[in-house]
Every structure is written in structure tokens, then in C-alpha cells.
Amino acid sequence: MEVTLLQRSTERLDIDLLVLPDTNLILIASVIEPLRGANRIAGSELYRWRLLTPDGAPVPTTSHIAIPAHGAFRTTTEDVPLFVLASYSWRQSATPAIKMQLSQAARHRSIVAGIESGTWLLAEASLLDGLSATVHWEDYEDFALAYPEVRAVKDRFVVDGKRLTTSGSLPTVDLMLEVIRQRQGYSLALEVSRLFRYEQPSFHADETLSAASAGLPAHDPRVTQAVHLMEEHIEQPLILARLARRVGVSARHLQDLFQQSIGAPPHVHYLALRLNTARRKVIETTASFADIAAATGFNSASAFARSYRASFSESPSETRRRLRRRIMPLPAPP
Known part of the structure; x- marks a missing residue:
């Protein structure tokens, strides 16, 4: 895919958020909080964001809490992704000036995203002509009639x-987790979702949300049961055939269930759980890497180090050194 937002990268990603008046607080948080969580878990600034408003003044939200801005939205040649956030009062913001600014900004921005009713603003600026796009389910019919040149679809998010x-807000969390997954890998995206005890549903609107026991993107109870078994057997991982038997299905069927429910095969999810457990031990304890490897089901410290680097783009020792440098006290003045 050509979209750099959704490509593997160790570089910091900057994002501009154009927040329009009367946007929901939860919509703003749906963009920012997964990124903040990724930064916190990774222990480094993977993402940085800047909040812009039409005039640079704090923007009122539907909760009557004003959100301060870093500055006013202006047409520039910046190429960082631009996310346009709007909720109920988007029509008041769809001025000729804003539409012209969006159109001009789109010439330079690597990505322009319409978040919830921000989709309407992009359509008004003719930035979605000939493309697929989604909107809040309440607005779907009206949007499809208003913009026949846009292929309106009912997915949770569309790239x-x-x-x-x-x-909507929760589909925006879906999108941000997908950004993290594509850029930093499945393990970090899983850990961010578990940080919020968030259940990531299927990306299609005809499937409903269900209760999450541990932030698991699962709908089928057999998948949930299998994940619980994985969590209980981190030190001595179960082979797929045994795991499937415990759940009451064949190994092939369990693989299909995982793919349908969470978009990843069982071994990928299991490895992510083990590596995330290992990473917490690397950061929070002084245990040796050999002991951490044994405690998380790896045959050797070298096998653990290879998997760790493949997932987190650094070795366990590099993680430990980097994070401990950040918390070391400053030397006392002479």
C-alpha cells in the first residue's frame, strides 16, 4: 500500500488534528488516546499530534469543555497527515473558506482523514469524489443521496x-489501532487495546459490539476461551492441536475462527501475548533475559531475542538501557 500511515516504520509520526466546533470529546480522545498509549507502552515518542482549530482559539465541544489549540488551521505545504474531526454541527463549519483550505491542503498532505462527520467536510470539499467513504450509520442514507459521486459504504472505517x-468514535479507535498494528506490529497494537480493555469488533457495521473480558477482539466464545488458555499457559505454551482440543474444535477450524474474529491466526496472537509479557518483565524487573525467555515460553535467550527484535525493532537490552536512561536522576550539582 502506498499510504505511509499504514506501513511498517520506526520513525515518529506527526499528525495534525483539525477540530471543528461541537466535536464530541470522545471523538477527539478516540484519535489521541491510542497514540498516547502506544507512546507510553513503547517508552518512546512514536506519535506526536497537534490540535488546530479554524481560528486558533479553544474550540467548544458538545460537553461544554473547550479544547485548547496549538494554532489556527492554515494552508501550508506541510505533508503530515491531516485528520478532520467533526460531530453534530459540521454544516456550520463548512464555510467556503474552510472548504478551500481543505482542498488546498489536500494537494500536499500525505493523508487526509474524515473522522465521523469530518467525512461530510471532505465530501463538501470534493476530496472524496470517485472514492469509497463511510459515515455514521444514522447519516448513511442522507450522505449517499447528497454525494452520489462518492461510494458510500457501511464499514467502520475505510482507507x-x-x-x-x-x-464514529469506536470505529476511530479501530482505525488508530490498525495504524499502530501496521507501523509497529501486532504485539504493540494488542497491548494498546488491552490497556483500554477495549474489544475491537469486526470492521463491518452489521456486526455488533460484545462485552470484552480482557480487551479481546473476539466474538466467538471459542476464540475467547482459547485466548484465556493462552494467557494461562505463557511459560509453557500449548501447541495448536492441544489448544483446539481444549476448546472443542479442530486445529484448522480454530485457525479459521481466529482469522474471522480478530484477523490474525492463533500463533500470531499467542506470540504477541508472550512477547508483551516478556517486554513488561524487561522494563519492570531486573531479571536476566534467560530467565525472562524461560518464563515466557522461549527455548533459549537467543530465540527470545530474535523474536523480540522482530516485534519491537530493538533488542531486550536496548529497551532496558533506553528506558532506564530516561528515569536516571540528574547528577547532583557540585
């Missing part, structure tokens, strides 16, 4: 070329 659109 079409350099345009992203989401259909």
Missing part, C-alpha cells in the same frame, strides 16, 4: 488511497 474515513 481509499490517500483518504481515510470513519463512522
